[in-house]
Amino acid sequence: MRKSILLLALFLSSLSIVQAQKLDLIPKPVSVQQSVGQFVLPSPLKIVVDKKLKNSADYITAGFSKNTGINPIVSIGKKHGKNNISFLVDKKLDLPKEGYQLEISEKGIFVKGKTEKGVLNGFQTLLQICSAKDVKKGTVPFVKIEDYPRFDWRGMMLDCSRQFFDKQTVKNYIDWLAAHKMNVFHWHLTDDNGWRIEIKSLPDLTLKGAWRGPGEVLLPSYGSGDKRYGGFYTQEDIKKVVAYAADRGISVMPEIEIPGHSRAVTASYPEVGCAITQELKSVQGEVKNVWCVGREENYDLLDSIIREVSGLFPFEYIHVAGDEVNRANWEHCPKCQALMVKEGFTDSFQLQNYFFKRVQKIVDKYHKKTDGWNEILKGGEIDPNTLISAWQGISYGIESAKKGYKTIMMPGQFTYYDMAQSETERGHRWAAITDTKRAYSFEPIPDADLTPEEQKNIIGVQGALWSEYLDRPARIMEYQSYPRISALSEIGWSKKEDKNWDDFYGRLTNSHLKRLADMGIAFRDFPPTAIYKNGTITVTPPYEGAVVRFDKDGNEPTRQSPLYTGPIQTKDYEKYMFRVFFNEYVASPAVKAEKLPVANWNSSKAEVLTISENISDHVDKKGIWYLSFTPTDDGTNGTIKNVSLFENDKLVQTYADEKALKSKPRLRFLIDNYNEKYTYRLDFTVENKEEKKSAANVKFNCSPYQEPEVKVTSSMAENPKFPISNLQDYNEESYLRTDVACKDGDWILYTFTNPVTSSKIDVLTGIPHHPRFIINNGFVEYSYNGTDFIKGDDFDYGNASIYPKQPVKAVRIQITGTNNEPLMAGQDLKINP
Template sequence: MKKKLLLIVIFLSSMSVLKAQKLDLIPRPVKVEQTSGAFVIPSLVHISIDKKAQKSAGYIADSFFKNTGINPKISIGKRNQKNTIRLVVDQKMNVPNDGYTLSVAKTGVVVKGKSHNGVLNGFQTLLQMSSAKDVKKGTIPFVKIEDYPRFEWRGMMLDVSRQFFDKETVKNYISWLAAHKMNIFHWHLTDDNGWRIEIKSMPDLTSKGAWRGPGEVLLPSYGSGDKRYGGFYTQEDIKEVVAFAAERGVSIMPEIEIPGHSRAVTASYPEIGCVTTQETKSVQGEVKNVWCVGREENFEILDGIIKEYSELFPFDYIHIAGDEVNRANWEHCPKCKAVMAKEGYTDTFQLQNYFFRRIEKIVEKYDKKSAGWNEILKGGELSPKTEIFAWQGVSYGIESVKKGHPTIMIPGQYTYFDMAQSEEERGHRWAAITDTKRVYSFEPVPENDLSVEEQKLIKGVQGALWSEYLDVPTRFMEYQSYPRIAALSEIAWSKKEHKNWDDFYGRLTNSHLQRLADLGIAFRDFPPTAIYKNGKITVRLPYEGAVVRYDTEGNEPTRQSPLYTNSIETKEYEKYRFRTYFNENAASPAVKVEKLPVANWNTSKVETIKISEDITDHIDKKAIWYLSFNPVTDEATSGVIKEISLFENDKLIKTYLPERTLKSKPSLRFVIENYNDNNKYRLDFTVENKEVKESAAKVDFIASPYQEPEVKVTSSMAENPKFPFTRLEDYNLETYLRTDVPCENGDWILYTFTTPVISSKIEVLTGIPHHPRFIVSDGHVEYSYNGVDFIKGDPFDYGNAFIYPKQAVKAVKIVITGTNNEPIMAGQDLRINP
């Protein structure tokens, strides 16, 4: 009996050791066998590096010291020493090129890779093991790991044109990618708003095209303001960064954005563009930003540029772009029309194909292969070697594969990290609201649409960070990148069948967020959830041990704000904001207090559901309320909602009869004017699911924080019929005014209320909602109590101004005192606080 008890104690003890040594590896390896015990790293540890990996010796030594605090002795090629860490290249290993094995035993550590990069991937795993939360500092748990990537291409793109990031920042970014076993850095070096690479045959590309601001060839944009802004990388800088990346197992694919997105080129060398009397605009509102296809000299110029690219970057591919080309320029250009006539083309997509086929030949001339965005598939066939980047959606990746091209999946709906991570955060929204969980949900291989052989043409997956809105706040580039890139790395590396969000999230929050902090990344932490019910705010922490602070006045919490510890009793829940703080650099967005949904449903069959809910406990004030129907997932959007009615004491307040699809995420406005504590409220609506598809949603009913008084908007500027002044009268915060031209000194916009409005604060915002584009940069706000006499208020700061009136306001005026130096100007609805 005693022997049995002893065995049980030993077994439980070994189990606790295993449990205590969670490795929390990201990306998740293919196979891990862990046993009890750990290798204790000697204070004079020796790392032996295979000669085939010796170019990374400095990086290995430095990284080991940063992660363990132990300064290793490095030797090249030595073997058979005890208590050492051996990094070995074995080209005969039966694993893919980037694969490795890792063995940790009492006598030492062996990392064996099929290639130099395989060794580095194993070394990254070793570093992660030594830094796991549950692993004792200075030790490495006993394990045997066999690991290799799912995809050969594991990439990330950084746009350095719209915002310029200096050489050291780019090198840091590459190091962070390497730490996640990402092997491709896609360097977006040129675009409309700045040319960032020195080309010796065309010096004006950087002496002129790398700068924007007053007196420059490029206008201010994307927050650069009324100062000279920009920069570029010399060829020596490029060589340094390429070598730096290679030491870390990362290849750099450079991009030259042609034939569109080329305003920096045509502003520096105007003759490169088309000569037309028609001034057409690109999707981004840029003019004269396209290379002239009919100008034969342009192909000689591009030959010279591509030659210099090929000499600077050893990687196989050069990305020649091809997205969002303003082909209307070609339609009005005599030279381009002449080429079309000569070749017998009937549309400009064929002309675009002509351009890219010629570029392919130039690229191949310098022993490189072409890559491009999925639009280059239009207009005709391309070389089967050309790699396609499917950014507009998975269906474009399928099209590319069906045409026989190697394909990289980079759909904006999942892997564009310029997308906002929540409704309240800064960032684009055109593709999706893309948080870390949504990134992790992406599956790059549409197995139902491709044969097994066709699936092999999907070479990998990539993310992209476009930099339009990375100018503020400080280090926002890092916030937008991580931990979303950590999720992307697991999509790219780990087996599909091993993907599990809860498991990933546990590894991420238990150890990996601290690793990101140790790397010096100002990442986005996960926000808490604050729920108001029965007079109390209760906060759910995003993970165990998270530090959450709060503010009681509607402001963003700071690191000095009170620490949340217990439920908070209050009737003013709307004023509270909560935020997770990880360290001095990393935090979550601030979040408002939520109320629980007033209704929900979940069905996957054809049926009609009539829902009637008593929502009396949910309504607590006289206000404008918005009812929103929010699908629980992207796939659960089947069905329509109709006959939506709100009752007060069984008396109808308002009804909406027309059908609204769940996919459109309808939001409906109700005004509750006669609220009192004794009123009873009921919500009725009908859901009709017409197909055998999933329909599931939560229904939220939220009081607007703003007033919506009747207002009339007029302006000195000509009205754009597509974005009329009435958009500033509807109090829809997602719609906006958009002019056809820049604003000028003397322009104005006037908001006149039918009845004077009492308000503690009026927010006057310009630019596109959520984005600092097309803002008023020179001007101020004025306000009037009688509609005749105006008081000068604050100047616009980054497109925004605020009014704190002392009595009822009859009118608000935007007064513009200078051009905004952008193609157009945009304005938004007033936000009128009670």
């Protein structure tokens, strides 16, 4: 009896060890069965690689050695003995083509795949098991895994036009994708700001079109500054990258951007563009960036380009773009207009359709298929074999699938990783603020909108990293990519029913962030949460073991800043900033201490909610306060109206008009008679007119800046949609756009009604949150009397500051040179107390 009890205890002990060894696999496999025991990696260790995988043998060997510290003996073939690791192709396996089986037992380690790519997927899983936090170095637990992908297409696009990434950086990017079982690298090689692929029949595309800067055919842009910037990949470079990717199970799809986004082409070969005198700007502000549809010679040039590209890339698809075409060029072009008359066209979308049909014939001629952005569906029918990349939103993917086209879902609102990850971070915002949790929430198949047969047309999912704002800081490309691509990999691979954010986040933070660091990725870590209440800041780390440091003087914490070890007592919570540090290269964004919401609601029925909250505990000083309504998700409905603030039951200010919750209303209140004994109350009405979700958090925070009355004038002509008066309203979302580029001698003058006392005034140019249309050459100056000016800082990447010693009457921007962009943008002054 005692012996049975002892054996049972030993068994349960062993079982608990197995259960404790979390494998933290990303993406999550279809089936994982762990059993008692572990395989100790022997020395010497032998690896057997199927001869069908011989081109990947070095990659397998190097990856295994890096993850285990063991240099194995490798043989090519099918023979395998006990204690070996075997990587074998077995076409008889009853699995999808990229599926695999992985078994670790006392006999050794067996990785079998139906195809070479299947085996490589199993190899990535083995590497993750070896590097799991709970797995002891030199051992791997007994396990049986059967796994296969949900989607055939699991892709990621990298824009190498706006910023040029050298060949080694591209190879590193491919390595990181392979580690996540991604199988398509979409290489964006051409755009307005640089042509990056050698075309031997058109040498000026790279001799001229690959470079921008003073004296070049392309103007400086996206942070390239007043220097020659650029580069390109030779055809030999391309071949090496394609082979490198193939050894890792990844196909490379080239993108040649036509007929829009082609300024690099028209600058190198001006005859390609439309012969018009007007400078018609694209959505990005570019001019002369469209191929002329009516110029017959252009199709011969396209034939030459596509012929050479087809010979470099074995992949079945070539992406020919088609997005954001500035069709106004065609509407003013005699040749394009003549073609419209000849063909009986009535609008320019038909010209676009004509162009793509001509291009598709060329692509077909070289035995490839066409991929394009969803705009190519406009203007008429296209080849039914066309692949559609739906980027503008989920509805565009639905439209494509309903029309019977194979479709890749990559809506910018979830899969564009050039989007900022929080309100305070660098990046685009036009689609959404997209953190890792939001990226993970994306579901590629909207089953409620598509029949089962239509759903089959959605063959995959893809992310995109456009590089406009990846020029700084260093390694931002990695920061913007991961861990969001880790989330994307699970969307593309794992079963829909297995997706769970809390489970994914646990695997990510327990082991996978360390894996990313070991791969050399400077990823974005998760920030802490800092809450201020009743004189105390309490910080919650984002996960167990996270290292949090803080600064109490309003500066971004560094690796030398004090460690956070417990709640902080302070009345000056606004100056505290907190940040997680993972290693020498990886940190989270810095965050400020926040107050809790003053109100919130969550409703899913048609109703009117009258909300009244005592917010006395939140109000602690006089100043300008902002009330913000933040929806909790994209689907939130409802309107806000009758928003009123009361001080001791006396009305301070009210906003009676109705505002849509989706617009994220932000209302300004002035509290200039604050007393800590006063009571403050907030009243407002929420109306949800439909039986749909309406939910939001409501926050009330004091502005750290002054907002004195100011009058702004300028030497530059304004764009009526973005007038100079926008610089007077202290609204962060409104800004000035001029109608022309700035030049030496231009100026902007801010004149205060009454002199302003300030320790520092920041002068910001460019679109808010985006370093576009900034001042490159110039300085800021200030005056105490409105007449005599003192020089302040020179502009550095669009920003400058002054530090006045007396009350300031005026601030002036003096421009000393062009910004080499189509226009210039300016923002409100940031006036510190």
